[in-house]
Amino acid sequence: MNLVLVGANHKSAPVEVRERLYFPESLLPKALQELTTLYRFEEGMILSTCNRVEVLVHGLQSNDAVQRARDFLCGFHQLKMDQIQNHLYDFTQVDVVRHIFRVASSLDSMVLGEPQILGQVKSAFQTAQAVGTVAQHLNALLNRAFSVAKRVRNETAIASSAVSVSYAAVELAKKIFNELSGKTVLILGAGKMSELAARHLTSSGISHVLVWNRTYQRALEMARVFKGEAIPPEELFRHIERADIIISSTGSPSYILNRADGERIIHLRKTRPVFIIDIAVPRDVDPEINRVNNIFLYDIDDLRNVVDANLKQRQKEAVHAEEIVKEEVTAYMNQVRTLDATPTIVSLRRHWETVFKEELEKNRRHMGALSAEQESALQNLTNSLLNKILHGPTAELKQLSQDPARADQIEAIKRMLGLKDR
Amino acid sequence: MSILFLRLTIAFYSVGLVHSFLTIITRKKTLFRVALFGIYSGLCCHALSIFFAWRETQHLPVTNVHEAFSFFAFVIVLAFLLTYARYRLESLSIFVFPLVFILTLAANLISTPSSPQPEAFHSPLFYIHIPATFLGYAAFFLAFAAGIMYLIQEKELKRKRPQAFYYRLPSLEICDDLGYRSLSIGFPLLTIGIVAGSIWASRAWGKYWGWDPKMVWSFMTWLIYAILIHYRLSAGLRGRRAAWMSIVGFLFVLITFVGTRIQGTAHPFIRNMQ
Numbered sequence: 001m002n003l004v005l006v007g008a009n010h011k012s013a014p015v016e017v018r019e020r021l022y023f024p025e026s027l028l029p030k031a032l033q034e035l036t037t038l039y040r041f042e043e044g045m046i047l048s049t050c051n052r053v054e055v056l057v058h059g060l061q062s063n064d065a066v067q068r069a070r071d072f073l074c075g076f077h078q079l080k081m082d083q084i085q086n087h088l089y090d091f092t093q094v095d096v097v098r099h100i101f102r103v104a105s106s107l108d109s110m111v112l113g114e115p116q117i118l119g120q121v122k123s124a125f126q127t128a129q130a131v132g133t134v135a136q137h138l139n140a141l142l143n144r145a146f147s148v149a150k151r152v153r154n155e156t157a158i159a160s161s162a163v164s165v166s167y168a169a170v171e172l173a174k175k176i177f178n179e180l181s182g183k184t185v186l187i188l189g190a191g192k193m194s195e196l197a198a199r200h201l202t203s204s205g206i207s208h209v210l211v212w213n214r215t216y217q218r219a220l221e222m223a224r225v226f227k228g229e230a231i232p233p234e235e236l237f238r239h240i241e242r243a244d245i246i247i248s249s250t251g252s253p254s255y256i257l258n259r260a261d262g263e264r265i266i267h268l269r270k271t272r273p274v275f276i277i278d279i280a281v282p283r284d285v286d287p288e289i290n291r292v293n294n295i296f297l298y299d300i301d302d303l304r305n306v307v308d309a310n311l312k313q314r315q316k317e318a319v320h321a322e323e324i325v326k327e328e329v330t331a332y333m334n335q336v337r338t339l340d341a342t343p344t345i346v347s348l349r350r351h352w353e354t355v356f357k358e359e360l361e362k363n364r365r366h367m368g369a370l371s372a373e374q375e376s377a378l379q380n381l382t383n384s385l386l387n388k389i390l391h392g393p394t395a396e397l398k399q400l401s402q403d404p405a406r407a408d409q410i411e412a413i414k415r416m417l418g419l420k421d422r
Numbered sequence: 423m424s425i426l427f428l429r430l431t432i433a434f435y436s437v438g439l440v441h442s443f444l445t446i447i448t449r450k451k452t453l454f455r456v457a458l459f460g461i462y463s464g465l466c467c468h469a470l471s472i473f474f475a476w477r478e479t480q481h482l483p484v485t486n487v488h489e490a491f492s493f494f495a496f497v498i499v500l501a502f503l504l505t506y507a508r509y510r511l512e513s514l515s516i517f518v519f520p521l522v523f524i525l526t527l528a529a530n531l532i533s534t535p536s537s538p539q540p541e542a543f544h545s546p547l548f549y550i551h552i553p554a555t556f557l558g559y560a561a562f563f564l565a566f567a568a569g570i571m572y573l574i575q576e577k578e579l580k581r582k583r584p585q586a587f588y589y590r591l592p593s594l595e596i597c598d599d600l601g602y603r604s605l606s607i608g609f610p611l612l613t614i615g616i617v618a619g620s621i622w623a624s625r626a627w628g629k630y631w632g633w634d635p636k637m638v639w640s641f642m643t644w645l646i647y648a649i650l651i652h653y654r655l656s657a658g659l660r661g662r663r664a665a666w667m668s669i670v671g672f673l674f675v676l677i678t679f680v681g682t683r684i685q686g687t688a689h690p691f692i693r694n695m696q
């Protein structure tokens with residue numbers, strides 16, 4: 001195994017650099033082919049997203065692999081090395097394995113635990129598969145990375161809580177109502193902010209949208225966007241009890257809902273809960289309303305607090321996730337090393353088998369005709385000699401392969417016996 | 423034989439208990455598989471334990487404290503697994519398993535050999551009275567747990583600073599729904615249990631109702647749940663108040679079940695009448 005990864009991400013490079021390194025999807029096949037032809041790598045794939053560009057390769061000649069991968073990035077994008085040099089990071093061997101596992105598990109993402117990156121790694125891998133630039137080594141590595149990512153997702157809660165204000169609102173709504181399908185949202189004040197929040201809710205299953213605005217025309221327009229219902233300005237309190245969730249962002253200088261309103265609403269709703277999201281500044285809803293049973297009021301700062309708490313949760317979970325990655329890297333490296341020794345063991349056995357066979361044929365003419373029994377006895381003899389001779393070296397090779405520091409000893413053995421892996 | 427299986431049961435339930443807590447603390451859902459394994463294995467051993475006790479005594483083994491605790495733990499686990507099949511609430515297990523563990527442990531510690539009981543225990547009404555009442559109690563326990571989860575989650579949401587429980591407890595609607603369903607199953611069961619018990623009493627001892635403490639408390643328990651159900655259905659009582667009532671109701675169950683039992687046999691009045 002001889003892995004190299006060169007790349008830049010949101011931490012190492014500003015967007016001006018990342019955009020110059022970006023590979024548009026249409027150019028990926030050409031780039032992948034250049035990797036394996038022009039730059040002589042055996043296998044390669046390219047991960048290119050808005051937050052990271054990474055070139056992952058496997059090649060036999062190791063000494064200049066990092067440099068060749070860097071040259072590829074410069075060459076393909078026609079950049080000068082000194083323009084990007086300081087923004088690139090590189091990994092080799094076991095560090096590549098760790099890095100790929102961390103990236104796929106979203107531990108290296110800008111927003112820790114965000115789920116898109118796994119899909120992006122998968123599609124980068126599929127593109128490379130389609131072009132035919134991945135084989136044994138990268139196949140094994142990436143498939144393992146996908147299962148590590150799955151394990152991280154299943155065994156930690158790293159991706160379980162919302163880290164944007166809009167999603168935090170959706171998450172809170174789900175903590176109150178569990179299911180949002182069949183629920184009704186009322187938008188007070190048809191502005192940009194409320195539209196955005198409502199969009200998140202409707203895409204999470206909210207089925208009915210009511211819009212109220214001081215100017216009826218604007219309410220009608222927005223109601224059309226959400227296929228909802230506009231409420232005439234003077235009829236707000238005739239409809240307000242229908243809403244399970246209220247998003248408020250009017251420009252009103254004073255409160256439009258106070259505690260008494262809240263109590264009346266809850267009474268009309270037969271104590272069914274209401275979730276009020278007040279994103280207006282100055283606020284639209286009297287904070288006192290939160291004291292009413294079954295009303296839950298969150299203003300913009302409250303939502304930010306939830307996001308902060310969720311981010312802290314993710315960081316806690318990331319510690320568990322890093323442990324899983326560490327464990328998986330060790331397991332993977334052991335597996336790969338034993339795999340690496342296998343070709344040597346096989347060719348060693350073949351080498352001696354050929355030697356035995358040749359000697360046997362040479363001496364056969366001195367033995368005359370042999371009976372079937374004698375023939376099989378001779379076969380057994382050579383087999384058991386072969387096994388006895390190879391037992392020690394095989395065990396030793398397996399042992400050696402577990403220790404990366406002694407990899408050169410395997411090479412020495414190969415040279416000594418004139419063995420080739422393939 | 424029965425005791426042997428009961429010992430195995432407590433071992434398996436401990437596995438379930440420990441892993442339920444680990445699941446909730448670490449939020450690793452995979453750990454709950456271990457907990458479920460412990461729970462299912464425990465339940466099998468528990469069923470065998472009750473089966474052998476049944477064969478030995480020739481009637482449903484619920485006539486002394488040891489047997490009653492064991493049987494109650496059994497129906498609670500059963501009720502939990504039924505709930506789990508529907509709601510997939512791992513968090514419920516941290517309420518259920520401490521109680522199950524304590525009941526089973528107590529049953530293990532105070533195991534007294536069951537003596538053969540009088541003819542009255544062979545009545546089919548007995549087989550309705552006891553399981554219906556116990557299942558009803560188990561359902562009320564789930565309503566109690568749902569009520570506690572509701573109050574904690576509600577507090578987290580009102581306080582607006584998410585902490586450990588916010589992430590680990592289910593939504594308010596689920597807690598409320600679980601509480602309501604448990605009540606609507608538990609209440610008819612308790613009613614059936616009480617009716618069957620009183621018919622049985624009239625056949626065996628000639629009167630429907632004796633004012634022994636257990637019966638008084640049972641009646642009060644029934645009354646509380648009747649009021650709760652009534653308000654749930656008619657006035658849409660839900661949320662906080664319903665949660666509090668489920669909690670208070672279960673305290674009455676505890677007094678009925680444990681409090682009066684401390685005085686003697688299942689119903690002290692049975693002893694008096696013999």
